[in-house]
């Protein structure tokens with residue numbers, strides 16, 4: 001057998017072998033890259049078709065890259081109901097005429113509905129009688145529209161350099177807040193969209209709302225212990241320097257609640273500038289917020305029947321959740337309201353933000369493996385207890401309002417009424433803090449019941465104060481509509 005003589009192989013053959021090897025290597029690399037891309041696609045289920053930037057507001061364009069999330073986002077138009085929640089715009093003041101008495105002197109006595117899906121937030125705001133019959137400011141848009149481009153444009157118009165996005169958004173927010181609502185709402189066209197919660201370049205969660213940025217900084221600077229917000233505690237421990245910025249400080253799990261807390265919170269409009277303020281300077285608890293309002297002598301309206309200076313509570317979901325066992329266990333809003341769902345090979349976040357009672361399998365069973373009916377029963381017990389106690393608080397509050405009204409009509413002086421009016425303010429703030437919260441006690445059952453117990457106590461104390469001041473004969477009677485035991 002002839003020995004292979006390397007020197008006898010022509011140079012051309014070397015070149016051919018080299019070329020084949022090179023091609024094989026390139027082929028292998030291409031294959032690997034292909035696999036990697038597929039894996040990445042499976043992870044992100046994203047098809048980067050559209051170039052997403054800060055200027056892309058239309059969710060349909062984002063939907064080209066993220067069709068699954070867009071698909072579920074669109075389903076927030078659904079109108080399924082649950083016992084105490086869900087998505088039908090029931091008129092509360094028609095359902096429960098006590099609410100007309102309680103809010104007499106405030107636009108809520110005219111139009112107050114059950115809230116519904118995110119898809120409706122802008123249209124519902126434009127069409128409520130609270131906007132049609134009463135003057136409202138551009139500040140209302142903070143939580144009802146994809147307002148970033150409008151804020152940014154107005155900020156640049158007012159002279160902030162276009163390159164400084166954050167400053168321009170803040171400035172534009174300040175410009176739009178005091179505008180008449182009818183003018184301001186022309187500057188926006190979408191309800192909440194993708195860029196309100198996501199950075200278009202990285203898809204990371206982000207906070208975009210000036211009200212929350214200022215509010216969480218004020219909270220961080222307060223002394224209220226917030227063990228459920230570890231990044232805030234860490235920032236305090238490190239000396240509380242400068243500004244607490246959730247976009248750089250907060251953990252991913254905290255951001256899964258913070259994005260919601262941009263809107264699902266108690267707020268008020270400060271001064272003629274109508275600045276949207278989250279009143280967390282003392283902390284997140286009902287009493288701490290009340291103390292803040294008392295310090296600045298704030299009122300939302302003067303009650304028509306009693307003359308008391310009343311606070312109108314607004315959807316304190318974040319504050320209430322903060323007092324509950326789920327927050328303490330690190331369970332975020334998104335865990336229950338945007339749970340993971342399996343779509344083909346991938347797990348994605350369900351962007352149909354809705355009542356978890358319509359989605360128990362994904363929303364609760366992941367942690368409480370007890371079956372759908374058992375979960376339903378547990379929620380029902382909590383909500384029924386709250387609802388019954390809330391009715392009692394409502395009854396007590398209405399009784400106080402009617403008694404003060406009668407005493408006033410019979411000629412009682414302001415000085416005589418002062419203490420009872422103060423009790424009215426306290427009782428109503430507590431009742432409303434629960435009534436305006438949308439989980440019927442579920443987010444924090446113990447805290448909710450404590451608040452309602454105080455509401456009942458203050459209402460009855462108010463009646464006693466009234467009796468001491470003007471005597472029973474001035475028209476004060478036993479509560480007309482007391483709940484039977």
Ligand code: HEC
Pocket residue numbers: 082083084085086087115257260261264317318319321326327331332333334335336337354355356357379438439440442443
């Ligand atoms: C442990 C699960 C869980 C967490 C965490 C949670 N929620 Fe809820 N939430 C519920 C349940 C259960 C209800 C009651 C739904 C019903 O009655 O249909 C509810 C009700 C609501 C509603 C009213 C829904 C409706 O259909 O009327 C809103 C709004 C809401 N939550 C917002 C939030 C926000 C914001 C956070 C975070 C700050 C949060 N929730 C955290 C479980 C949760």
Ligand code: HEC
Pocket residue numbers: 111112113114115116124125128130131136137139140141142143144211262263264265266267276314315436438
């Ligand atoms: C800090 C955020 C925020 C601001 C500011 C805000 N809203 Fe809302 N609004 C919400 C949230 C969250 C809901 C859903 C929860 C609820 O209805 O309790 C809501 C619900 C509503 C609804 C539907 C339910 C209802 O109450 O009839 C209307 C209408 C509405 N808002 C109008 C307004 C108007 C008018 C203003 C300005 C005076 C305003 N909103 C300002 C967050 C906000």
Ligand code: HEC
Pocket residue numbers: 085086087088114115116117118120121122124125142143144145192196256259260261262263264333334337338353354355
């Ligand atoms: C830009 C403000 C904003 C943000 C951010 C926001 N919401 Fe809402 N949310 C609203 C408003 C306003 C409504 C009421 C819309 C209406 O009634 O027309 C609402 C309604 C809801 C409802 C009631 C849905 C139904 O079908 O009745 C739930 C539940 C809810 N939001 C939870 C969340 C959660 C959880 C997050 C965070 C992942 C979140 N929201 C983020 C403003 C916001």
Ligand code: HEC
Pocket residue numbers: 044059062063066069070073192193194195196197198203205252255256259260334338347348349350351
């Ligand atoms: C109210 C805030 C909010 C809005 C609006 C929103 N998202 Fe999300 N999105 C979330 C949250 C919360 C997560 C979970 C992120 C995490 O755990 O890090 C998420 C996750 C995602 C992810 C990562 C993969 C996944 O499913 O977990 C993609 C992609 C995404 N969203 C796309 C979109 C698109 C597209 C839109 C608009 C059609 C949109 N989102 C609107 C809150 C929002």
Ligand code: HEC
Pocket residue numbers: 325326329331335336356357360363364365366367368375378379445446
């Ligand atoms: C990410 C995990 C997680 C999810 C999702 C979750 N829970 Fe929980 N839940 C907990 C933890 C942790 C506790 C604390 C008590 C414990 O250790 O069992 C708890 C406690 C509870 C309690 C007792 C409440 C109390 O005040 O004592 C109820 C009721 C409950 N969960 C219902 C629900 C419902 C309904 C859902 C879905 C809407 C849900 N949970 C979703 C983790 C979760």
